[in-house]
Amino acid sequence: MENLRHAPLDMRISALLDNELSEPERLELEALLGTDPQARALFDTLRAADDEACLAFKAMLKEPVSLDLVRSIKTATPPRRAVRLPEEQRPRWTLRPSFSLVCAASFLMFGLGTAAGYLVAGRPQMVTYAELAGDPVRAWLDDVASYYRLYSRQTRHLVEVPATESAHIVDWLMATTGVSFRIPNLAAEKLDFVGARLFSAGGRPVGQLVYRNSDGEVIAISFTKLITPNEPQTDAPPLRQTIRDDIGLVTWQGLQASYVLTGPSSDADLDTLAARIAGII
Structure with a gap:
């Protein structure tokens, strides 16, 4: 990740939680957190949101899958076989989602799972x-x-x-x-x-x-x-x-x-x- 020394504080804290800061940046931010009560309060808030999102996501994974969805997956058309490009033709890019993106994605998936569960539970052939x-x-x-x-x-x-x-x-x-x-x-x-x-x-x-x-x-x-x-x-x-x-x-x-x-x-x-x-x- 690019240098975050002059980035907003919440972005730097998110990078710290994601272990994406360089060693000098990490030490500098940890020193700030040790002396600045407001920075520490922001750190605690973001870490709590991260923990809550992870717990919600883990709980969603334990929800039972409806028989309709199982049947759809089992009868789906198999995907086409992927074509492996030669090494020199492969795109060079790396996706490293930030803490904020991970939180947003986790809450979005939790919401979609809840909505899907509500819709499935409302189907007359299912028993809740x-x-x-x-x-x-x-x-x-x-x-x-x-x-x-x-x-x-x-x-x-x-x-x-x-x-x-x-x-x-x-x-x-x-x-x-x-x-x-x-x-x-x-x-x-x-x-x-x-x-x-x-x-x-x-x-x-x-x-x-x-x-x-x-x-x-x-x-x-x-x-x-x-x-x-x-x-x-x-x-x-x-x-x-x-x-x-x-x-x-x-x-x-x-x-x-x-x-x-x-x-x-x-x-x-x-x-x-x-x-x-x-x-x-």
Whole structure:
């Protein structure tokens, strides 16, 4: 960076925070900060703004990504392969953003992220945490997501009863949950049936059919007796989608049971798969 000795004080302080001052300039500015209360107050203000912007940006990165965005990214056309120019034809320039630009960009990205989250939350097919707060299905969805996160990392103990005992699985889960069902054959979707589990979610017995896809990822169908009063069903029950960190869930309600399809949030086809399962199970 060019010599900043005669630049405005806020610019010099920004350069100091970005570690862009030369050694003589740094020493001179640090001496000023040690003797000038106003300069020190400005330094503290700019450093606090920098810290706040970084925290806001880190918080934004932890926000879940909507299934619509995941699907758009996964189905996007791959970019064209870049052409590497010979060394002598490459442009010579260096981008070194200042502290002020970094702050402005961070706040802009935070604002865009907040606006995008608001728009996505307003879409009718998405389920927000605020909506779930007053929904009786929240407890069992929380448990299903937590349980999936735990057992999907298992290898030897992924299921309680293997797929080779399918007849026993049907009798076992029907007797325990009170839900009649068929084990969907999802070979056309490149899903292999692995077996079944039984667990408790929201204080209710839940049956679970476990599959693996071609990437080795776990896809699970969970069901329990109706949680909410049943409503007249159409041929295609409405599906609701939500994301819990890295887990995607698609829920629907049948004639006698509530269902949830669980898998990685990066799977852009969970809703399509859920619609097919709803017509089988």
